[in-house]
Amino acid sequence: MSSELRSRKSETATEAPAQTPTEAESDTKEDIDSEDDKHDLSSKIPSGTNKTPGVLNVILENVPERWRNWTIRGIFTCLLIAVFCLTIYGGPLALMVITLIVQVKCFEEIINIGYTVYRIHGLPWFRSLSWYFLITSNYFFYGESLVDYFGVLISRTDYLRVLVTYHRFFSFCLYCIGFVWFVLSLVHKYYMKQFSLFAWTHVALLIVVTQSYLIIQNIFEGLIWFIVPVSMIVINDIWAYVFGFFFGRTPLIKLSPKKTWEGFIGGGVSTVVFGCFLSYLLCQYQYFICPIEYSEKLGRMTMDCEPSPLFRPQEYMLPESVSPVLRLFGFKKSIHMYPFVLHSLSLSLFSSVIGPFGGFFASGFKRAFKIKDFGDVIPGHGGIMDRFDCQYLMATFVNVYISSFIRSPSPQKLLQQVFTLKPEQQLQLYYSLKETLENQRILSGFE
Amino acid sequence: MSSELRSRKSETATEAPAQTPTEAESDTKEDIDSEDDKHDLSSKIPSGTNKTPGVLNVILENVPERWRNWTIRGIFTCLLIAVFCLTIYGGPLALMVITLIVQVKCFEEIINIGYTVYRIHGLPWFRSLSWYFLITSNYFFYGESLVDYFGVLISRTDYLRVLVTYHRFFSFCLYCIGFVWFVLSLVHKYYMKQFSLFAWTHVALLIVVTQSYLIIQNIFEGLIWFIVPVSMIVINDIWAYVFGFFFGRTPLIKLSPKKTWEGFIGGGVSTVVFGCFLSYLLCQYQYFICPIEYSEKLGRMTMDCEPSPLFRPQEYMLPESVSPVLRLFGFKKSIHMYPFVLHSLSLSLFSSVIGPFGGFFASGFKRAFKIKDFGDVIPGHGGIMDRFDCQYLMATFVNVYISSFIRSPSPQKLLQQVFTLKPEQQLQLYYSLKETLENQRILSGFE
Numbered sequence: 001m002s003s004e005l006r007s008r009k010s011e012t013a014t015e016a017p018a019q020t021p022t023e024a025e026s027d028t029k030e031d032i033d034s035e036d037d038k039h040d041l042s043s044k045i046p047s048g049t050n051k052t053p054g055v056l057n058v059i060l061e062n063v064p065e066r067w068r069n070w071t072i073r074g075i076f077t078c079l080l081i082a083v084f085c086l087t088i089y090g091g092p093l094a095l096m097v098i099t100l101i102v103q104v105k106c107f108e109e110i111i112n113i114g115y116t117v118y119r120i121h122g123l124p125w126f127r128s129l130s131w132y133f134l135i136t137s138n139y140f141f142y143g144e145s146l147v148d149y150f151g152v153l154i155s156r157t158d159y160l161r162v163l164v165t166y167h168r169f170f171s172f173c174l175y176c177i178g179f180v181w182f183v184l185s186l187v188h189k190y191y192m193k194q195f196s197l198f199a200w201t202h203v204a205l206l207i208v209v210t211q212s213y214l215i216i217q218n219i220f221e222g223l224i225w226f227i228v229p230v231s232m233i234v235i236n237d238i239w240a241y242v243f244g245f246f247f248g249r250t251p252l253i254k255l256s257p258k259k260t261w262e263g264f265i266g267g268g269v270s271t272v273v274f275g276c277f278l279s280y281l282l283c284q285y286q287y288f289i290c291p292i293e294y295s296e297k298l299g300r301m302t303m304d305c306e307p308s309p310l311f312r313p314q315e316y317m318l319p320e321s322v323s324p325v326l327r328l329f330g331f332k333k334s335i336h337m338y339p340f341v342l343h344s345l346s347l348s349l350f351s352s353v354i355g356p357f358g359g360f361f362a363s364g365f366k367r368a369f370k371i372k373d374f375g376d377v378i379p380g381h382g383g384i385m386d387r388f389d390c391q392y393l394m395a396t397f398v399n400v401y402i403s404s405f406i407r408s409p410s411p412q413k414l415l416q417q418v419f420t421l422k423p424e425q426q427l428q429l430y431y432s433l434k435e436t437l438e439n440q441r442i443l444s445g446f447e
Numbered sequence: 448m449s450s451e452l453r454s455r456k457s458e459t460a461t462e463a464p465a466q467t468p469t470e471a472e473s474d475t476k477e478d479i480d481s482e483d484d485k486h487d488l489s490s491k492i493p494s495g496t497n498k499t500p501g502v503l504n505v506i507l508e509n510v511p512e513r514w515r516n517w518t519i520r521g522i523f524t525c526l527l528i529a530v531f532c533l534t535i536y537g538g539p540l541a542l543m544v545i546t547l548i549v550q551v552k553c554f555e556e557i558i559n560i561g562y563t564v565y566r567i568h569g570l571p572w573f574r575s576l577s578w579y580f581l582i583t584s585n586y587f588f589y590g591e592s593l594v595d596y597f598g599v600l601i602s603r604t605d606y607l608r609v610l611v612t613y614h615r616f617f618s619f620c621l622y623c624i625g626f627v628w629f630v631l632s633l634v635h636k637y638y639m640k641q642f643s644l645f646a647w648t649h650v651a652l653l654i655v656v657t658q659s660y661l662i663i664q665n666i667f668e669g670l671i672w673f674i675v676p677v678s679m680i681v682i683n684d685i686w687a688y689v690f691g692f693f694f695g696r697t698p699l700i701k702l703s704p705k706k707t708w709e710g711f712i713g714g715g716v717s718t719v720v721f722g723c724f725l726s727y728l729l730c731q732y733q734y735f736i737c738p739i740e741y742s743e744k745l746g747r748m749t750m751d752c753e754p755s756p757l758f759r760p761q762e763y764m765l766p767e768s769v770s771p772v773l774r775l776f777g778f779k780k781s782i783h784m785y786p787f788v789l790h791s792l793s794l795s796l797f798s799s800v801i802g803p804f805g806g807f808f809a810s811g812f813k814r815a816f817k818i819k820d821f822g823d824v825i826p827g828h829g830g831i832m833d834r835f836d837c838q839y840l841m842a843t844f845v846n847v848y849i850s851s852f853i854r855s856p857s858p859q860k861l862l863q864q865v866f867t868l869k870p871e872q873q874l875q876l877y878y879s880l881k882e883t884l885e886n887q888r889i890l891s892g893f894e
Contacts, residue, residue: 169851172844176801179840183807186702191815202653203646255633354623360630368638393626397619404616411868411876417861418880423889429858430880430890433865437877442870 073380092292103212105384109374114200118193125185130201137205140171141213211392214399224288229394232351235274240267255360268352275348283311283338310340350397358390520827539739550659552831556821561647565640572632577648587618588660658839661846671735676841679798682721687714702807715799722795730758730785757787797844805837
């Protein structure tokens, strides 16, 4: 999403007078080259440096400068995709770990920008506090999802059962400790900076931690709910660039002058087509469509299941008005299709219409703070956050979509909840249920 | 909590060089009296003015200046308490409306400070955007609690059922519209300010909207869960002041120089005593202990219930070592007590140990932005937010406490969920339940 920003650094640096909080006292620790640089945060924020790993430098020695960056970017794109595939091969739990790592890196990148913007050298405790809040909120959110999915398993161990039962209470206590710590760390000289960074930390947590919690929930619904949306964003990104490169004429939005309507539409159409294709492919493998569950019978985690109706082919009648036209092309009156493929249309629509706005938002943010990239972890790509800006928005959409249109209360889960009741309450529920079922003639009264 | 800040305005204004984002260009619209004022935001933020309503001014004409503010503060304290009691008389739904009003006022106060800090005159769309996000998040959170508690009732109307089923989806769509609107409203000159205010709005939503959602959940658990914590904070505030006034010697925290250990401890002890007393009193009335529920039988909302064990007196044996001492004072070997009174100890401990930190946080915030109060709505008290700073933290604690230690899955609610299943799933659940109950010999096989 941010590729067109790559070469704008020198341009943006001179655009507007710095509106950032500047202080009277100058930081002598930093080596400031010129007077102008005082206002240019980009020189201090650890943003993309286009640095090249040593090995590649040797290999690419003979490649002209113009193509070198392209090659590096290409190589690392392939590497990223390879890592992505490997993790999928590792299964849901490996993905959960990767999500956690990505989240921590994203948090670090956002927080580092905050440090630089507010020039916090000497602020008491601040690094520790931010990381403390990251750990606390991860404890809360990861805990919630683990309790939700593996509650039965965890409750077996006495020690863990206490953690499960009082999970929210412990999390809140941890948060309160951080809160009190923050208040105690307030120092008269730095009030404003400390509060700003406190807010900054919380916004970062809101963006990164809560949304990666949603990603994990999606993964647990079945790998397909993770792979399809992630690939859609990647595909939309690539094809929007390609279409824009070859056919781009009409500018789309002032914020990103290189984005064009042609790229936007071309990318969108490609995403829809690719989304249908990928969904159709993945629907056929249990590995992708079954949620990971703890099987009482097998005594271990399993990814075998009876596919839900979503992943069983159904017959869809074509509308009368369209069918004669389609029949010319060899189509029949009806088609067999996985219902999931139809749902994938909503996902691809979102990822191609609203998704790019996640990218615009990120480039706006980067320009606001006059940085080129969020970091310099991936050569040719910038920071981790540069690659994941839209993914977070998409993950939230998928999560909401699942909870609104897909997930129905499962008899299995409800039954598990019933068994947590006291025996007499179970009995009470049993009789109420029996009565209602009999009244509705679902159950005959003679049983 | 912020009473000692009331007369510090002139002091704080000269304390430190302004660390706020200042701009090269000065706003000509504003009437700036002196050069110094440029850096002093307090002159622009609508903070407490100690303004007196006209009628009171006439009545208090003969009261010496020194006592006038005290009188006004006292009168409005009584007025606030009266309004509080009246609302409780109005019941849970009236409280819900009041919570909403308070929340909107608090949001307005926080946002207004943001406007002034970032000097947003001319920022496109910003006021509308903040309010739009407030409405969206309220739609989401109020909707969630209404669905949770009155789902059965709401589902009766076809039109509303759609809103209930797809509630999250609609909320997310509304949020996305706001998000896209924000991105489209970005203007090159204002990037940094716009992003800062966007973050500011979200922090305000996090503080105000999410926490008033928790307050409403508490109200629905039974009025006692609302009245006891709110009163505790108020009592702690008052008695900490009184104890500090008469016995205060040892300073507590640099942030609030007038806070003393004597006040902190005295307030804490008073809160514990008062909390026990109030809890004991309220435990005896159904009106305070019964959650509001929709009764299928009566066809209307009701607050009658069989009191939960929490509100039925139980016998507690006194420990052997203590009982001889206590018997001297006329106590018996055991005491009868409502379990809720014991829980109230945790609440009063929290409100007197952690609660004040909410107040310190708020005064730190006010000093950071060099304002006296959050607003000037209540004469003698400042803004609404000045009165509610600790209440929000307390409400979160109560909510977590209820969900960890009090709330157990209710057969009623589970049954409601069972009825949302398809008939064949209900039947499946019925037979599984029957089988398990029979196996455990809770249900005899002959029925």
